Amino acid sequence: MIYCVEDERNIRELIVYTLEASGFEAKGFVDGRAFWAQLSQEKPELVLLDIMLPGEDGMTILKKLKSSAGTRDIPVIMVTAKGAEYDKVLALDGGADDYIAKPFGMMEFVARVRALLRRTQAHSSSRRLCVGDLEMDVDKHVVMVSGQEVALTLKEFQLLRYLMENRGIVLTRDQLLEHIWGYEFGGETRTVDVHVRTLRQKLGRSGELVETVRGVGYRIGGSDRLK
Ligand code: CA
Secondary structure (H helix, E strand, O other), X not given: OEEEEOOOHHHXXXXXXXXXXOOOOEEEEXXXXXXXXXXXXXXXXXXXEEOOOOOOOHHHHHHHHHHOOOOOOOOEEEXXXXXXXXXXXXXXXXXXXXXXXXXXXXHHHHHHHHHHHHHHHHHHHOOEEEEOOEEEEOOOOEEEEOOEEEOOOHHHHXXXXXXXXXXXXXXXXXXXXXXXXXXXXXXXXXXXXXHHHHHHHHHHHHHHHEEEEOOOEEEEOOOHHHO
């Protein structure tokens, strides 16, 4: 899933259309407010960010993304105005992973998106996920608590991985059901609760890292003491 924040409707629609035609899932947002609302629902693989936006500008959004542990690793491409050298410098200084100047050719644009995804995904597949004393080697399917290996079922592992990948972000029971069990479930969100309970037990002392957010769902690594 790729998110595009761009207030100019023609450009936003063209970007979303081009990405979808190239086999990506994409969503467009008119401003930061709409973007943040959706980000708390689903974390994207990449964000395209226009600089001049109504309300919060692109640089402010970039800084917020890069200063939060839950969103820092999302790659960002800034979309700058043509020839604005200053914007490019600011974007890269602000932590953007790449930039592209408007107007751009769609072939080049898709190539840049693919290149950045390749770069960041090659990175993340060999990466370990860590929260507090909890460590996960995604490729080897190994979970360690304070250096001791913990045996998890496949569903428990997938649940923990999804929470760790979205560190700091609250995931609803419906999201967890859909992502891990792969279907929409009418009311049977209890399945999630049961798996969270056994997962917590197996993680022992680190089980408390999996927080219940009352009335919403679950989150890992949400409080400052874990950073
Ligand atoms: Ca704009």
